Amino acid sequence: MHTLTRKPALTTVGLTLAVVFGVALGSAILLMTSLELLGQHDVPTPFGVFVVAMGFSLGGGLQATISPHLLGSDAYVSANVGLTALPLGTLLAIAVGVYLLARRRAPVDESAAPLGAMTLRAAVEAAVAALLAYLLTALGSYDPAGTGEAVVRASAASSLLMTWVIVFAALILARAGVQLTSRVPARLRQVLRELGALATIIGVVLGMVSIVVAVFAAFKNDAGGAIPLLPVLVGNLIVYALTLGTLGGIAGSFSAPFLQEFGVSDVPYPSGSASAWDIMGAWSILLYVAVLVVAVAGAARVGVRRPRLAAADPARTWQMPVAVLAAGLIVLHLLAPVRLSGRLLGQQATASVGPAWWSSLTLALFALIVSVLAEVLPAWLYANANSFLRLCAGTQAVEYWATGQAQPAQQQSFVASTAVPPAPAFTPAPAPAPDEYVAPYAAQPNVTSTPTTAPAAPPPPAVYVPSAPVTSATSAPAAMSANAAGAPVPPLPAPQPMDPAARRRLKRVAGAVVACLVLVGAGAIAVHVLNARRGPEQAVEAYLELLADGHAAEATAMVDPGVPNDQRLLLTDETLGAATSRIEVVDVEAPSDTDTYASTGTRDSVTVTATISLDGERFDVPIVVKAGDKEYGVLNTWEVDTPLVREVTLSSYTLGAVTVGGTQVPLETSEYDGGSATQYVYFGIYDVGVDADVSDYLTADTTELNINSTSSTTVQVEGEATEALENLVLDAVNAQATECVTPPGNMDEVCPYALQSTELDSLEVTAEATEVTVNGTAFKSGSITFTTRNIPTSWNKNPKDKDWNYTFSGTIEWPEDGDDEPIVTVTDSYVYYGY
Incomplete structure (x- = not known):
């Protein structure tokens, strides 16, 4: 140290x-x-x-x-x-x-x-x-x-x-x-070489595909700012692309029970998984094609790094999948997932997104397929597509493999000064007997050097002159070289030109495969484009346009309000067409993640926000849209689940029916609450009136019904008397006043008490009523002045005139025949006190 x-x-x-x-x-x-x-x-x-x-x-x-x-x-x-x-x-x-x-x-x-x-x-x-x-x-x-x-x-x-x-x-x-x-044991060392070869192909192919797709998706979703993250997360993109491309899945889970402590009672706890088709839709086909390229190129690279044998050996195919399974458990389930955890009010909240539990198994199955192909594909590519083989595996590696030599060490090793000189990369060995089985694995020599001496360069590939194929090890021993086990195998002959008939067959097969891939890709793109135009927002726009154009019947057929038939009186083309103002569609916006689901239709429902203008006032309306059955198995359908209607209760104490947008709605009367009716109305502004049979005599005090997302659900409508009804009532009142001053009519109960006498010398109406107040089916008149004079007696030889001020009240009856006038009946009289 x-x-x-x-x-x-x-x-x-x-x-x-x-x-x-x-x-x-x-x-x-x-x-x-x-x-x-x-x-x-x-x-x-x-x-x-x-x-x-x-x-x-x-x-x-x-x-x-x-x-x-x-x-x-x-x-x-x-x-x-x-x-x-x-x-x-x-x-x-x-x-x-x-x-x-x-x-x-x-x-x-x-x-x-x-x-x-x-x-x-x-x-x-x-x-x-x-x-x-x-x-x-x-x-x-x-x-x-x-x-x-x-x-x-x-x-x-x-x-x-x-x-x-x-x-x-x-x-x-x-x-x-x-x-x-x-x-490391020779078998494990060989597995590590194969694992590294496969990882290289995966990184190159899926790395480029992931970056290109991520850049395209970023620009498509107006998220170009995410592009700088690609170098940081390119490894994660490769892992997730490999997971989805090998039929694995992305699983997510969420749990936050503490939200209920803050009054949020309806909290979902989603947990599920999604495949490549669920996430990417038809574009997942392109990912599967990229994984197919990885399988072919990986098989070529892995096969070249295995000792070349005289025949395929199935015993060499299981080691790499086992190693991939072990590596997948670590990478997919320990390194790749994104985890979020927290603690609040003593409760734990967790959320995670990562490869599903079976993804490592599907990845191991994919590695098994690559390993099996690695036994046969390199030899076929060497004879028929040598350039592609060299592109996938490397020219030098292909030369070593073709001549049957062991792959040279690629690293330098620095050991103590007592290290032995470097050994040759491989040692020729005597040729085996014809058809002798070639051992698949053997220990490779330890290539070392001293600190002061540069390591020996690996021996160059054996040079051979192309010749006729060697049929056995004993027939051409000079053309053989040793494999990793020390047993010689004949070098492969130089690739020969293909037979014209075989070339034509290969071209036809390749052309058919390419054509199928092109058709599949074009179909996937076409389906994606069509589905992009069949999203939930398009369904909502179509529904709203029907309402904006006044097509209530078509809108009802598209989205059934789910109400009784007797409450659909106003859900008609006539009513909606008579609206003084109908909705205008300003904008329809689906959730940001609907782009993912729009091409698949796997989500049960989404909530689309529609911005609507009504008489210049804008408001947002959430509309739930559910995924329907796919047309032809690939085209999405969406069903609007939120009808754009409002429940309205029309009530009146004075009217038996009202009209909305020209459509009459009868009111069911009760003893104490007047009349009422519950109906459903599409968004809009409608004129409110009275029944046509009484329209000459009554008008509605409420003349407009505004139905929007915040409008009231109860509307009180009362009738106001027209001038014609007031004149009719006034005439009836004055006629009754005249009758009350014409004996014996003055004795009627409806007449003022002061007139009900037989000792009157004269009685007359000195001032008729000039106004009346009508309240539905009742009325009350203004002041009426009566003048009376008693009969002269011995006690009063010259009686004087006396004035009386009274007011009349009564009822108005509406006949069943709308052509007849209402019946005005004076039912009582009261002393008028000036109010």
């Missing part, structure tokens, strides 16, 4: 720290840039924000403490919320940077040592980086308001652990990779 105190080693430590924290700083800048682009205002950039972002980049953990004031609680409680989401892109960049630096610095920083000492030194260097990451993360925090009510910190423990693991692993692999692999 004394070499750590020397300048070369200290320089390596310093450069390692620069790589670790330089990448973390770059990741923090990308995070802050994305937040600023996506936010509605500038994100503050104090030192604490960068520290929190760097801590998150190093460990993937955030912790927030929220005070009671922000929670709206009177009790002194606080909430602690933790977020765990590993930025795999940043962590991978740190690992690669440290690895390359250690490889480059290994010849000069005196890191060559026995494996134990080398491990201890790497642990110490990693501990230095981890300790600095811990201190930096622990000291930094972000307080948005500056009041301490909400403080966000990065998880110092996560930063410490992740930094140490990544730096330690990168240093050990760079300095002692060959030593470590030489101690």
